Amino acid sequence: MRITMSLRPITEIAEQYNIPEQYVLPYGKHVAKIDLSILKSNQNKPKGKLILVTAITPTPLGEGKTVNTIGLSEGLNYIGKTAIACIRQPSLGPVFGVKGGAAGGGQAEVLPMETLNLHLTGDIHAITAAHDLASAALDARLYHEERLGDEFTAQTGLQRLNIDVNRIVWKRVIDHNDRALRHINVGVGGGVNGIERRDGFEITAASELMAILALASDLHDMRARIGRIILAYNTQGEPITAEQLEVAGAMTVLLKNAINPNLMQTVEQTPVLIHAGPFANIAHGNSSVIADRIALQLADYVITEAGFGSDMGMEKFFNIKYRQAGIKASCVVLVATVRSLKSNSGKYNIKPGQAIPKEISESNVELLEIGAANLAWHINNAKSYGLQVIVAINRFPHDSDEELAFLQKYAIEHGAFACEVSEVFTQGGKGAEKLAHHVIKACDAPSEIKLPYPDNMPLIDKIQTMVKKYGANKANLSEKALENIKEIQALKLDHLPLCIAKTPMSISADANLKNVPTDFDVDISHLAISAGAGFIRVYAGNVMTMPGLGTNPAYRQIDIDKDGNIVGLS
Amino acid sequence: MRITMSLRPITEIAEQYNIPEQYVLPYGKHVAKIDLSILKSNQNKPKGKLILVTAITPTPLGEGKTVNTIGLSEGLNYIGKTAIACIRQPSLGPVFGVKGGAAGGGQAEVLPMETLNLHLTGDIHAITAAHDLASAALDARLYHEERLGDEFTAQTGLQRLNIDVNRIVWKRVIDHNDRALRHINVGVGGGVNGIERRDGFEITAASELMAILALASDLHDMRARIGRIILAYNTQGEPITAEQLEVAGAMTVLLKNAINPNLMQTVEQTPVLIHAGPFANIAHGNSSVIADRIALQLADYVITEAGFGSDMGMEKFFNIKYRQAGIKASCVVLVATVRSLKSNSGKYNIKPGQAIPKEISESNVELLEIGAANLAWHINNAKSYGLQVIVAINRFPHDSDEELAFLQKYAIEHGAFACEVSEVFTQGGKGAEKLAHHVIKACDAPSEIKLPYPDNMPLIDKIQTMVKKYGANKANLSEKALENIKEIQALKLDHLPLCIAKTPMSISADANLKNVPTDFDVDISHLAISAGAGFIRVYAGNVMTMPGLGTNPAYRQIDIDKDGNIVGLS
Known part of the structure; x- marks a missing residue:
């Protein structure tokens, strides 16, 4: 049951967390952008502590990483601390495809879920627009240089870029699951309709601009990064950047609002900053540096999640986000479920949307123990970066007490600082009370981040x-x-x-x-x-950057009801 | 010079026009969406009068229709009436291409111009997303029906649509000038990458959804219209609608915020509703029915502009918008300039971006008289719809008194109710003082709209x-x-x-x-x-629905300055 009755005006949430009014830009009643210039005004305030939420190897069953990120922030509030969750913005593609949204759920959900899962404040659309402007500019330049030939410079006053039509590395993007756009030929009309070439669309989350939005420290840093983007290579094999195409300024202008993080609230009125949503394979899989920094200046504890398992988003948090921005985590929370660990035993081949084998839902400590090796690996992997690791077992109704007791013992034996059952989905912050206390202790333990390689290693x-x-x-x-x-x-x-x-x-x-x-x-x-x-x-293998729609896509159920409310969105 | 110092919080503008707070959804400090449910609350209030602004045959010199729409709304405020301008939202494509924005200018401009010309509140992005969701759904269905063959129904529980791959009439859209996307082949990857077919992108303003947004009377009407959209034909030649593809509900959900008009203000703090932006050739070229209705319940006078000349947007206002929604205009304002009429003489072939012939900028009543025939035609055309026509001569510095005097006499002789010089660009509302008085008189004159053909004519x-x-x-x-x-x-x-x-x-x-x-x-x-x-x-001829970028596109000049402000946007 969703308690939408408890939603407060977002301006009140901002006020409660001492965000001065001039930095709060409301977008409707329940979302506000926080102007990043707040970072300058707050620069002398003491900083909060960052808790990085990761998971075991993901399975089609779902581990509940977002639910626990949100639930832990509620839990820290529940025990009297100030806390803010920083999460990534969901893509539209999966919302209308198969995965559904990414607002958490139950008593650990961001509200209004519909706003989060649809356009929010338009940041992803802005990225799509900025990205595809560069594509249009690139194809236009290709066309005009070809059309005007040796006359190009005389007629335009511009130096030729001599784009190698076979080495354009900047694909187009769109925020949909659309397999027919994976591989396309553009410019097939001939004549004034451009130069024919092979191209393709990726989903917008895969845009380098999404990673830039997540890593930029301010507008000028974003502008400089966009200028450095390599769009293509010339016929001499040299890179052609967005700066050279003179499109980097306009791309930045399109992202001028997107650079400000989005403030929402959970079911329990805990503030959440939603900002950027890069993939954790072809990009670094973490929400934005700017959101983290703002949150760290406003709250005692900031809880953020990294994409996929600890080998993916968490690793990239340390090697990319921490390395670039110095955002330091104080401990790692590793989310696991009993069912997912059983699935990770390797004894089953579970596919999304298919029936779950009966054994996985029944109490079975032996099976769990086999799968728990995956948990041990992730504990060890997270610890190798120098931080304490707390395992959060995201409880499901069919988990037996015996299984939960086994896992708690197992996790400690394999190096976890603590292991606690989390019941945030059903209980909200109260369901993370014990977890929150462990987290505070782990944050206070001495730690030093260790990176696996120095910058200058070959x-x-x-x-x-x-x-x-x-x-x-x-x-x-x-x-x-x-x-x-x-x-x-x-x-x-x-x-x-x-x-x-x-x-x-x-x-x-x-x-x-x-x-x-x-x-x-x-x-x-x-x-x-x-x-x-x-x-x-x-x-290391093919990475799918443009999903497809299945035979029973989510959009079939999505509609408005007779009162104009959205139905079928999850 | 832009007087950005005079900008008031949009909530104050709303308050001044008695818009109850619960209908005002701020998007930042200077834009608000007005919840269309205000129409129900206000349904018994007396209605204002609608003034339809059109123009002579457009020329590359520009006539100033938007400037005068905004300026006239300021003028009516200046003489003590309440007035709201209703205009269309500019596309991003032309903003980064050649045309620039569409915020008006000088003392008759919508502020902040940057907000209007860029994403505003994301309505155009929402249309792009909803439109392209249908495309993705169509190609996915085509793929799955082909892939599963006779097994399709057994495996999915869905009836086959048997889409004719050669009769898919729903192209994709994107809000850019991108000639390379005019004609493309999608699905060229083979195998799981969809079915290969010829496709193409149009600019988003050309989407049927843009026309629907402008014509829908409420969310349910919009839902029903989207369901009726014909996306393709089946192999029997029968239409396949968005309803049949089961995507109409999700498309509507994506437009749930877009259906609410956007409130901004002019340099003189006159309210402006910005909503939808359909073309005036392949669509009807007018801003939204909902915006007009809201404005008519809030102000004495509502000034709206129709695209291109009176043969285009104005004709379509009567034959499409009035016919469907009953939105009645009380008079027509026809915008002309001395230079544009000279250009309309047909003696010159003026191209955008090229030097203007000297004769056009020099006082020349004979040349003007030849071109004025075009004005007479448009006066007569507008009058044929049953309304009084007021000619507004949008004054330029080089216009001679002799020329202006000639035109005023000419216009009256050729049937205009009045003809007045407008100086809104330099003087704002004061520059439309006399024009505003004429408009009030024309609105009070008896009128009855006459349509050129009944619905049931073959x-x-x-x-x-x-x-x-x-x-x-x-x-x-x-x-x-x-x-x-x-x-x-x-x-x-x-x-x-x-x-x-x-x-x-x-x-x-x-x-x-x-x-x-x-x-x-x-x-x-x-x-x-x-x-x-x-x-x-x-x-009647080819209509370009996807512009291209020239050799000196506007984006080259657009950037942020050292203070993070947008530069180069106009």
């Missing part, structure tokens, strides 16, 4: 270091990958951190290797540069 | 009636057009009004025929159905 060694953290014997780099490394070195971008694009469904790069894979290699097909976001994408 | 006769209004001898319908008429009759949609898609640059359908063309025919290539918007598009 790229090949960075890659080998990272795959060994997954438990791999080694990485096998293709010819193409080795060539890419040389190009990156030549551009003097090899100091950038890695962003390893691999499946989230295994600790390894092979989705079929469940539990804790051993004795495997990781094949690296190629590398690519996100020069604006500031990382090197390392591809 | 389509061919409607077409012949309309082209004769342009001065044509007759319309020549192609085989295809005649076939389309039969199809429309078979679907029992021939009662719908026409939406004639022709060039705006001539009263005829040939852009080369300047001034007042005579002795010409109009060729009709084909007809198409906008079943949701509720009109039949009649194509």
Whole structure:
């Protein structure tokens, strides 16, 4: 049951957290953008502590990471602390596809859920617009240079860019699940209708601009990053940036409002900042630096979630977000469920939307123990970054006391600072009371973040270091990958951190290797540069950046009722 | 000079016009959405009078229709009346392309201009999202029906739609000038990447959803209209609607906020409602019914503009908007400039961005008199709809007193109720003082709207009636057009009004025929159905629905300055 009756005007929530009125830009009654200039005004205030929420290897059953991020923020409020959750904005594609929204749920949900899951304040649309402006500019330039030939400079006063039509790396984006747009040919009309070439659309969350929005420290930093984006290469093999195409300023202008985080509230009126939503494979999978910084100046505790398991979003939090912005976490909360660990045993091949095997829902400590190895791996992985790890067992009704007792013991034995059952879905903040106390203690424990590689380590060694953290014997780099490394070195971008694009469904790069894979290699097909976001994408397998719609998509159920209310959205 | 210092909080503007607080949804400090439910609360209030602003045949010199719409609203306020301007929302494409924004200018501008010209409250983005959701749904259905073949119904529980891949009439949309997307092939990846077919993108303003947003009377009417949209035809030649694809509800949900008009203010703090922006060729070219209705319940006078010349947006105001929604205008204001009339003489071939011939900027009554025939035609055309016509001469610095005196006399002699010089660009409301008094008198004069054809007139006769209004001898319908008429009759949609898609640059359908063309025919290539918007598009020539970017696009100059302010936007 959703308690929408408890929603307060967002201006009251802002007031309660001492956000001065001039920084609060309401968007309707229940959402406000917080002007990032608040960071300057608040710069001398003491800072809160950041809690990073991650998870075991994800399964189609769902682990409840967002629910627990929101629930823990409610829990900290419940025990008398100030707390703010910082989460990512959901994409429209999955909302109308199969996954549904990402507002949490039950008593640990962001309200109004419809607002969060639909346009919110238009940040994702702004990214789509800015991204596709660069695409339009690129194709227009290609066309005019081709059309005018040697006369181009004389007629336009511009230097030729000599874009290599086969090396345009900037695809278009749209915020939908639309498989027919994965691979397209543009400019097929001939004549005045542009230059024909192969192109494709990715979902907007995959745009480098999404990662930039999440990593930028302010508007000027965002402007500089956008200028550095590599859109294409010229016929000499040199990068062509958004700056060179003279489109970086206009792209930034389109994101001028998007850079301000969005304030909403939970069922229990705990403030939530929603900002950016980069993927945790081809990007770093964390909400924005600006949202974290604002929250850290307003609350005792800031709870943020990283995408997928600890091998994905959490790793990237440390290696990319912390490295770039110095945002320091004070402890890690690792979310697991009894069912998901059983699924992680590797004994079942569970597919989304299909029936769940009976054994998984019945009490079975032996099965759980097998799957718990995955939990132990993630505890150990998180600890390797130098922080205390608290395991939150997201309780489901069919979990037996025996199973929960086993897991609590198991987690401590395998290095967790604490392990606590979380019942935030049904109880809200009260359901995270004990968890919140453990978190406070863990935050107070001495810690020092350890990074697995220094910036100046050669790229090949960075890659080998990272795959060994997954438990791999080694990485096998293709010819193409080795060539890419040389190009990156030549551009003097090899100091950038890695962003390893691999499946989230295994600790390894092979989705079929469940539990804790051993004795495997990781094949690296190629590398690519996100020069604006500031990382090197390392591809260990195909990454789907444009989902498709199934035969029973969510949009079929979504409508307005006779009173004009939205129905069918979840 | 822009007087941004005079901007008031939008909540104060709303309060001054007695908009109850519960209907005011602020989006930042200077924009608010007005909840359309205000219409129910206000339904017994006396209604204001609507003034429809149109223009002579447009020229690349610009006539100043938006400036005068805004300036006249300021003028009516200046003389002590309450007045609200209702205008269309600018597209992003032209903002970054060549045309620039559409906020008016000088002392007759909507502020903040940057907000109006960029995302505003996201309505256009919402239309893009809703439109392209239908495209994704259509291609997904095509793919799954093909993939599953005879098993489709058994596996999905859905009836086959049997979409004819060659008769998908719903193109995709994007809010950019992007010629490379005019003609594309989608689904070229093969296998799981969809079914290959020819497709294309139009600019979002060309979406039927934009026309629907402008014509819907409430959320339920919008839902029903979206359900009626014809997306494609099946292999039997029968239409496939958004309702049949089960996507109409989700599309409506995406437009749930967009249906509420946007309130802003002018330099002189006169309220402006900005809502929808359909083209005036393939759509009806007027801002929304809902905005007009709200404004008519709040102010003595509501000033709205229709796209292009009186043969385009004004004609469609009467034949489509008035016919469907009963929104009655009380008089017509026809905007002209001395220079534009000289250009309309037909003696020059002026191209956008090129130097203006010297003669046009020098006092020359003979040249003006030739071009003034175009003004006379538009006066007569507007009067034929049963209303008084007031000519507003939008003054430019180089206009001579002799020229202005000539025009005032000429306009009255050719049937205008009044003709007044407007100096709103430099003087704001004061510059429209006399114009405002004339407008009030014209609104009080007895009038009765006359439509050129009844709903039940056969389509061919409607077409012949309309082209004769342009001065044509007759319309020549192609085989295809005649076939389309039969199809429309078979679907029992021939009662719908026409939406004639022709060039705006001539009263005829040939852009080369300047001034007042005579002795010409109009060729009709084909007809198409906008079943949701509720009109039949009649194509008299090619209509460009996806602009391109030139060699010196506006985006090159757009950036943020060192203080983070937007520069280069106009």
